[in-house]
Amino acid sequence: MIYPKIPLAQTVIQLCKEKKIKHIVISPGSRNAPLTIGFTNDPYFLCYSIVDERSAAFFALGIAQKLQQPTAVVCTSGSALLNYYPAIAEAYYSDIPLVVLSADRPKHLIGIGDGQTINQKNVFENHILFSSHLKLDIKDENNIPEHEELPIMKNIEDKLERFLGFQKDIQTHNEIEINEAINNAIINKGPVHINIPFDEPLYETVEKLTVKPKATEITLKEKPIDPYIIQSCLEDWNSAAKKMILVGVCNPNEVEQKWLNELAEDNSVIVFTEATSNLHHNSFFPSIDQIIAPLSKEEQKQLKPDILITFGGLIVSKKIKTFLRKYQPKQHWHIDKKLANDTFFCLTNHVEAAPNQFFEALLPKITHYVKSNYRDIWASVKQKRLEKHKQYLKQIPFSDLSVFETLLQSIPKNYIFQVGNSSAIRYVQLFNLNKTIEVYCNRGTSGIDGSLSTAIGCAVVSKSPTVFITGDLSFFYDSNGLWNNYIPKNFRIIVVNNQGGGIFRILPGNKNSDNFDTYFETTHNLTAKHLCKMYHVEYLSANTVLQIKNKLQTFYNDSENPKLLEIFTPRILNDDILLEYFNFIA
Structure with missing residues (x-):
């Protein structure tokens, strides 16, 4: 050698x-x-x-x-x-x-x-x-x-x-x-x-090594939780009738299902999850923005938790951040081995442990469930929002929102799902995903740069096929991600092209000016077609829901090259439909 x-x-x-x-x-x-x-x-x-x-x-x-x-x-x-x-x-x-x-x-x-x-x-x-x-x-x-x-x-x-x-x-x-x-x-x-x-x-070069460095051993021991901390948490837990668990980014199977099942049985506990949480239970509350956004001030005051428990990576939902910063819980515990972000400005306890370790230490010691209707109230809100959500989607024209509904229903079971940042991950948050799908997104810095390259790196080492859904700016920003020889044949890319940074149209400001179009939304007429030709990626496009459904029928089938589906949506219409969505479901 x-x-x-x-x-x-x-x-x-x-x-x-x-x-x-x-x-x-x-x-x-x-x-x-x-x-x-x-x-x-x-x-x-x-x-x-x-x-x-x-x-x-x-x-x-x-x-x-x-x-x-x-x-x-x-x-x-x-x-x-x-x-x-x-x-x-x-x-x-x-x-x-x-x-x-x-x-x-x-x-x-x-x-x-x-x-x-x-x-x-x-x-x-x-x-x-x-x-x-x-x-x-x-x-x-x-x-x-x-x-x-x-x-x-x-x-x-x-x-x-x-x-x-x-x-x-x-x-x-x-x-x-x-x-x-x-x-x-x-x-x-x-x-x-x-x-x-x-x-x-x-x-x-040489044919024999001239040095033999010594590797120091790595000891990965799980540090035990101080029994005093568990006892203190247990006392507060047993006396609180309104407990909210908010889960950020988690790896699949990070928390054992038996602990999730136990949390789901407690009427004083609600568990909010995000698409990136990779946690599932019928009694949990995904689609946070859908549930939180339409709440009145009176409802928010009523539903404010006594104890907030957080774990996992950074939270996507701005609406839950606004809610918990305005109506702060009496206690906020964060469960993490390394650090605790004071995201809601009311952090009271950093439990230095893995979430699984914490629940294993705490939940078996709970001897009774406090009497509470906390989860029932939230469940009622959730059901109403879901019904309105379905009604709204039936009546809207072709747009980003209707596109994401169609796309997320199409992802096959057991796929790896990589999501681009900005509007893509926020649209995904409004829908429930199949629990067999693993979801990944670069939420550490929440930047649009590098999402495509990350998805391809993930796909290279994944046993399951990978699909990457992103917006147009994020895709073009990282188009060099296609410049390599390692993209698996079963890798799939879906680009929702609304001709600019559509998320900025949702934010306050004058949206109908040349200044806004140039320096905020950065409108363009680019398409991924020629990039696909250059990098030997099979290209498909669609402009209507019917066209999308037709293309998706064979999109995930085996092929000799990776595939990209580019969907063109109306730039001016998307923001109005999304903003009206939250008014309608209220």
């Missing part, structure tokens, strides 16, 4: 292997050649070559998001590294283990005007779990660089001895740093950055 000659490159690669980092996303470059040589010549690794670093990082994010295992991205020096930042920020706020391996120039070549050189040390310091700047190997005893400020050697023996000593210290330092970085990504679930300086020559 072929290895890079540089010991530092060998060290990074071997420790990635020891830590079971299998998926390596590489962007072509020269300074990262030692890493590329090592990763691509070892059959253990699954390597992907993606030119655009921004897309590459989101592609890796999609892999890590689906597998919940660390995925590495490898780039050359200079501005290439900065293109990783959007995906790193998403990984940071979504607890996704992403390992960034950036090649760098030696210290003496930084700040002198050398090409492809920036200050890479700690460049992601505000959005990274751990940042490490490794030390450059000393190439040989006759080439101890002056910039390292080593002492003057008086004779050859002394020089050789000191050289070996310094190289050993450097090797030890680098092994410690790499181990700590990767362990952080695995244990604390988030992005880490390892900056790796390489000196030329970069392309030399």
Whole structure:
């Protein structure tokens, strides 16, 4: 087998292997050649070559998001590294283990005007779990660089001895740093950055490893919850007649079904879920905006919870945020191993545990259900909203809302469903999804950038087929996501093209002006047709519900290429239909 000659490159690669980092996303470059040589010549690794670093990082994010295992991205020096930042920020706020391996120039070549050189040390310091700047190997005893400020050697023996000593210290330092970085990504679930300086020559190889780095063990022990905390929660739980559980982004099967069933039996508990929660029960309350938006002030006061329990990632619904910030519960408990966001400005308790761990510790100790009609009242509201929802959809013309109703009903069972941000995820929130469908969305930063690349990365490692539904701006913004050779044949893309950022028409402001069209909505006449031709994606289009239904009949069938369905909706009409929707269901 072929290895890079540089010991530092060998060290990074071997420790990635020891830590079971299998998926390596590489962007072509020269300074990262030692890493590329090592990763691509070892059959253990699954390597992907993606030119655009921004897309590459989101592609890796999609892999890590689906597998919940660390995925590495490898780039050359200079501005290439900065293109990783959007995906790193998403990984940071979504607890996704992403390992960034950036090649760098030696210290003496930084700040002198050398090409492809920036200050890479700690460049992601505000959005990274751990940042490490490794030390450059000393190439040989006759080439101890002056910039390292080593002492003057008086004779050859002394020089050789000191050289070996310094190289050993450097090797030890680098092994410690790499181990700590990767362990952080695995244990604390988030992005880490390892900056790796390489000196030329970069392309030399050897047939035997010259270093054998040691991997430190990773201990993933579940920290027990303090019994006092459980007892305190239990006392408050038993006395509260109105308890609301609000669930954000969760991985599928994150909470055992038996605990969900137990919560559903308690009339004093309501469970609000979002599409990204991946939790299902007939007694739970999905489609939050549909239920919350039409409530009167009197109803909101009446339905304000005594205790609010939250867990999972960030919440999509602005309406539930407004409700709980205005009508704050007496107590807000957040269940999370890492941190607790004070989203509603009333946080009283951060239980440092996984949701499953918390419910396993709490629920078996509950001896009685407090008498309450809290869930019954909410259930009545839910039923009324659902009936009005169905009535409204029967009478509206062709629009984004009617399109999403048709699309979401069409997704086959057991599919992976990746959703674009902005209006796409908000429309999805208004409908109930089949419980066999796994839902993913980049809600850490809620940006439209990188959604397509993330979906493709997820699809590459998914056993089930993946469908990605997005708006036009998000799709075109990340069209480089199609620039790779790894898109599965069963990958499906649906672009709802309303010729601009339609979500901005829902917001307050003058919507009928050239200024708004140009700088807010950013209207356009682009289509995905020519992109599909360039990237060998089968293209379909539709302009009516009937056309959509006809195309969907074969859309999910097996094919030789991925498929994209582009649906054109009326730009001016969509916002009025959505705004009237909330008036109607009230």
